[in-house]
Amino acid sequence: MKMPKFIVEKTEAPLCAVDFLRLRVPAAPAAYLKQLLKKGKVRGRSGVLKGSDLLQAGELLQLPDSGRLLELLATPAACLQELRILYESREILVVDKPAGLAVHAGQGHEQANLTDQVESFLLKRGIRFKVAPVHRLDLETSGPVLFGKGKQACGRLGQLFMRQEVDKSYLALVAGRTPGSGRLESQLTAKGKEKQARTDFRALFRNEQASLLELQLHTGRQHQIRRQLAAQGHPLFGDKRYRGPCPADLPRMFLHCNRLAFVDPFSESPISIESPLPEDLAIFLPCVNITL
Structure with missing residues (x-):
């Protein structure tokens, strides 16, 4: 060799x-x-x-x-996945994460991940300082991820999330007919402690088989959307963990972050970033008699 x-x-x-x-x-x-x-x-x-x-x-x-x-x-x-940049400034980078790509490397094993790809992307442009994501999306969830360029940027962007000053909305396809709109409030257990979780939703399309929801998170608990909707009897399509329907035509869990909005802490300008529903999810909607 x-x-x-x-x-x-x-x-x-x-x-x-x-x-x-x-x-x-x-x-x-x-x-x-x-x-x-x-x-x-x-x-x-x-x-x-x-x-x-x-x-x-x-x-x-x-x-x-x-x-x-x-x-x-x-x-x-x-063969390498290209980054889809949704927004960039001197301190901020927002990247559209595809489903199946982890935000970070998994603990105890190596794998391709979004953070590595962002660092390599910036390195090729001669930017050599540390970058880090200031929030996460689950492995199967797609949508925008916010990165800070450098320690100061990461700290100030992280404070926005801590103060709940970032608006995040998601699109989810769930089983059954939901109400037209509403608020989900519950206590979710994480690491042995109960914490309040609050999510607002509105139905974009619904029938007896399925409902396409737009959801806004007011808290950031692990698997918040998935757990709250499953508890209401409306689990997500493709969500095996919480016993959602998993038809063969659906390649993954139907959950996509479609919007991220915040005030740039450096320029003080309002930023609104949108990510359209990926094709692998959109083509499944006619299977449950929903058309966009």
């Missing part, structure tokens, strides 16, 4: 070793590359490299003869 090698170009110096590898092996999860460096598997001009070591132009890097690494190197760029 041939040992992979890289030569640092002038335009890439000075980059730290981990950022260089992320540019050269874009298909690799950041956690995997960090482990290679941590285990002393990457060598440079001065010997074993640490992730923080700065590389110089012309420096030769030797990587381990790993089958997985060679597979990642062979992954064509066309």
Whole structure:
């Protein structure tokens, strides 16, 4: 098995070793590359490299003869998911998360995730400071995710969520005919503690088989929408965990964040970001006699 090698170009110096590898092996999860460096598997001009070591132009890097690494190197760029940017400013980036992509890497295992992709996207543009999401969406849920560029931006954006100054609305398809509108208020248990959960909803379309709802969260409890609607006898389509109907024609849980609105804490301008219902969900609606 041939040992992979890289030569640092002038335009890439000075980059730290981990950022260089992320540019050269874009298909690799950041956690995997960090482990290679941590285990002393990457060598440079001065010997074993640490992730923080700065590389110089012309420096030769030797990587381990790993089958997985060679597979990642062979992954064509066309196979990598492109980011859909919904909004960007100097301090803020909002990205449309597809279903099936985690916001963060899973604990104890490596996987492709949105945060890695955002960091790589900014790195290619020469932006090397830390970025982080200030909220999350479940793995199967699609829609906008707000990232802060740098520690200060993350802190100020996080405060908006803590003060409940971010409006988030969702589209969900649920079983049965719901009321035309209403408010769901309940106590949800999280980590052994009961916390209040409040959600407003209105029905966009409804029949005896299903209802398409637009929901606005006033609190951010785990699985809040899914748990509250299931408790009302209207579980989400595709939600196996809370016993929703799971027809073969539906590829995933029918839950999409369609709007994110807040006041930019830096420019003080109102920001409203919309994400249309993805095609994989929209094409299922005629199956329950709903048309947009």
